[in-house]
Structures are given as C-alpha cells and as structure tokens.
Amino acid sequence: MADIFEVGIVGSGIMGAGLAEVAARAGHDVVVRSRTQAGADDVLARITKGFDRQVKKEKMTADERDAIIGRIRGTDHLGQLATCDLVIESVVEDLGIKKALFAELEQIVKPEGILATNTSTLPVVELAMATQRPELVCGIHFFNPAPVMKLVEVVRPVTASDDTITRAVDFAERCGKDAVLVEDRAGFIVNALLFPYLNNAIRLCENGTASMEAIDTAMQGGCGFPMGPFALLDLVGLDTSLAILDALYAEFCDPNYAAMPTLRRKVAAGQLGRKSGQGFYSYE
Structure with a gap:
C-alpha cells in the first residue's frame, strides 16, 4: 500500500478551501487548482485569514500557521497535479462536468494516483468509468465545514480495489476524521x-x-x-x-x-x- 504524501484539490469554493486546510494540517503537501490563479490565490488568503484569527486567540502559534500555509500552493493549471498521490475534486454537483474532469485528470495524474470525488450524492461508479483506472477511483465525502466536521464517508463503487479503499480510509483518519465505509448508493448514509x-x-x-x-x-x-x-x-x-x-x-x-x-x-x-x-x- 503506497502512502499518500501529496494531495491535489480541484475546486476553490468553501469546500475546496476546507479540504486544503485539512490535508495541510495533517502534514500533506497540497496543490489547490482553481479555474483562475486569482481563485487559487483567494483560497490561500482565506485560509491564512482564518489562521490569523486563531493565532490572535492563541489557538495556534505563528510558526504553526506558517508551516501549514507553506505546504499549500495554488495553481490554475491541472498539470500541476501530475505528481499527486491523491486528487479530490470538489467542483459543481453536475455529473457531466465531473465525468469530463475525471477523464482529463486520468491523463494527467501519475498512474498509481487515486482520483476521488467529494460528491455527496452522485454515482461514483460513473466517474470511475470515465477513466482508464476505475480501480483507483472512490468517493471521499467530507462534510462542510471540513476543518470542523469529524465525519468522512468513504464511498466504494463496485470498481474500486481493496487497496484504494484502504488508502482512502487511512488518509481520512490521518486527517483526524471518523471514516465510515459506504456502498455507492445515491445519498450514501x-x-x-x-x-x-x-x-x-x-x-x-x-x-x-x-x-x-x-x-x-x-x-x-x-x-x-x-x-x-x-x-x-x-x-x-x-x-x-x-x-x-x-x-x-x-x-x-x-x-x-x-x-x-x-x-x-x-x-x-x-x-x-x-x-x-x-x-x-x-x-x-
């Protein structure tokens, strides 16, 4: 079982920023991809602003803040995700858009990299079959706000390998979350x-x-x-x-x-x- 070191996040909304923060706090190097560089930069600005408040309240030190922020970088280029061990998409809940994205990611991310979706409802198997690596596709559904909510649903489509699911659960647990396994049914649990x-x-x-x-x-x-x-x-x-x-x-x-x-x-x-x-x- 390969470890997950570098994590890619596709999407710069509230959930994308939350996922980036959670992964970086857990010690992962994180690449946040937005459609624009300004959008990617805004994710870092929002995370930094939140950390600044925590430093002011003495809930974290300035050194801790700087170390976490230092593990996050933003980009508008999908190619920057090529070396990621895990990529989690958090874009609009539209199956067609997600399938097109997974087909593109499959051509970019290294062959052993896991492609995961943060969808809360859509069929994960359809995203898996949009790629040539269906055994490496699963759902990793964080709840909003991701830094606060403890639950993660790890969703297993019929195509996913045991190793993929084990690595996904391990990632969620390393992020300090309670991972529950669920079959690929609309709405999950x-x-x-x-x-x-x-x-x-x-x-x-x-x-x-x-x-x-x-x-x-x-x-x-x-x-x-x-x-x-x-x-x-x-x-x-x-x-x-x-x-x-x-x-x-x-x-x-x-x-x-x-x-x-x-x-x-x-x-x-x-x-x-x-x-x-x-x-x-x-x-x-």
Missing part, C-alpha cells in the same frame, strides 16, 4: 436519511401545518438539533439541496425524495440560501 427530513419540513410548511419558524424551533427544542431544517437548507444551499433530492429521486423513485415546489421555485428565483443572501430566510 447521511444525505439519504437527511434530505427526506428536510423535504418533508417544506411539505409541512406548504400544507399549512406550521410556519417555517415554528418548524425550526420545534426541531431544535424537541429533537436537540443545532438548527432547524429551513436554516439548514439555507446553509447547505437550496440549489445543492435540489440537486441532491433530484439525484435521490432518480435512483430510488421514492416520493419522499420528490422535491417540493417551493424549493424549485426559490432556486428558479435565484434564492439559494446564505450564499445568495436570500433563501427561506433573509441574510442581507
């Missing part, structure tokens, strides 16, 4: 259970059972959840939530996965949650 709940919260509101504020308060107070379903939908992103529900429904045809009309209308209106300033709640 967490989203397969979570999104019917979120969808049915919208259903309750639509049929007049209670207001969204009342539902959020009830689920926090009655179940001890840290936030209610509508606040959580806004945090996840309504567009992401809709994409997950559509993927779940496409695989299982379960009515609980059929996205409620309110969710579709809000996404059509560009009301995507916290990231757009308006979702079920207003953040402006």
Whole structure:
C-alpha cells in the first residue's frame, strides 16, 4: 500500500478551501487548482485569514500557521497535479462536468494516483468509468465545514480495489476524521436519511401545518438539533439541496425524495440560501 504524501484539490469554493486546510494540517503537501490563479490565490488568503484569527486567540502559534500555509500552493493549471498521490475534486454537483474532469485528470495524474470525488450524492461508479483506472477511483465525502466536521464517508463503487479503499480510509483518519465505509448508493448514509427530513419540513410548511419558524424551533427544542431544517437548507444551499433530492429521486423513485415546489421555485428565483443572501430566510 503506497502512502499518500501529496494531495491535489480541484475546486476553490468553501469546500475546496476546507479540504486544503485539512490535508495541510495533517502534514500533506497540497496543490489547490482553481479555474483562475486569482481563485487559487483567494483560497490561500482565506485560509491564512482564518489562521490569523486563531493565532490572535492563541489557538495556534505563528510558526504553526506558517508551516501549514507553506505546504499549500495554488495553481490554475491541472498539470500541476501530475505528481499527486491523491486528487479530490470538489467542483459543481453536475455529473457531466465531473465525468469530463475525471477523464482529463486520468491523463494527467501519475498512474498509481487515486482520483476521488467529494460528491455527496452522485454515482461514483460513473466517474470511475470515465477513466482508464476505475480501480483507483472512490468517493471521499467530507462534510462542510471540513476543518470542523469529524465525519468522512468513504464511498466504494463496485470498481474500486481493496487497496484504494484502504488508502482512502487511512488518509481520512490521518486527517483526524471518523471514516465510515459506504456502498455507492445515491445519498450514501447521511444525505439519504437527511434530505427526506428536510423535504418533508417544506411539505409541512406548504400544507399549512406550521410556519417555517415554528418548524425550526420545534426541531431544535424537541429533537436537540443545532438548527432547524429551513436554516439548514439555507446553509447547505437550496440549489445543492435540489440537486441532491433530484439525484435521490432518480435512483430510488421514492416520493419522499420528490422535491417540493417551493424549493424549485426559490432556486428558479435565484434564492439559494446564505450564499445568495436570500433563501427561506433573509441574510442581507
């Protein structure tokens, strides 16, 4: 079993930055690839800003900050990922875009390198079959925010080798995470259970059972959840939530996965949650 030393991250959004931070904290050299150099540079700036706050609060030393930042470099060129032992993509949840990316990565990353996806729902096997190394493709699903959340779902498509899965689990554990193994089914564990709940919260509101504020308060107070379903939908992103529900429904045809009309209308209106300033709640 080959060790993982250098890690590539494709994507410069919130999750991409979080993955870069987690991997660098664990001692890995990290290459962050964005579509633009400015985007890659912004990842480093955001991570540095967060570390600066921790130094100020004496939660880390300046030397620790500098050592971690020194292990991260940004690029706009996929070719810079050629020497990576593991590449994790964290781009938009669109199967076609991800398949094209994996086909390109397969031509670039060294033959023994693992290609992983951070998808929360999409079929990993389809990404594996877009390459000539399906045995080296798996899912490594971190949760947002990656530096804080302890869980990682390691997703095994039918094509993955035992060695690939062992290395993926080892990587997650070296990053200080709790790795759980899951078969390649839409939604894996967490989203397969979570999104019917979120969808049915919208259903309750639509049929007049209670207001969204009342539902959020009830689920926090009655179940001890840290936030209610509508606040959580806004945090996840309504567009992401809709994409997950559509993927779940496409695989299982379960009515609980059929996205409620309110969710579709809000996404059509560009009301995507916290990231757009308006979702079920207003953040402006």
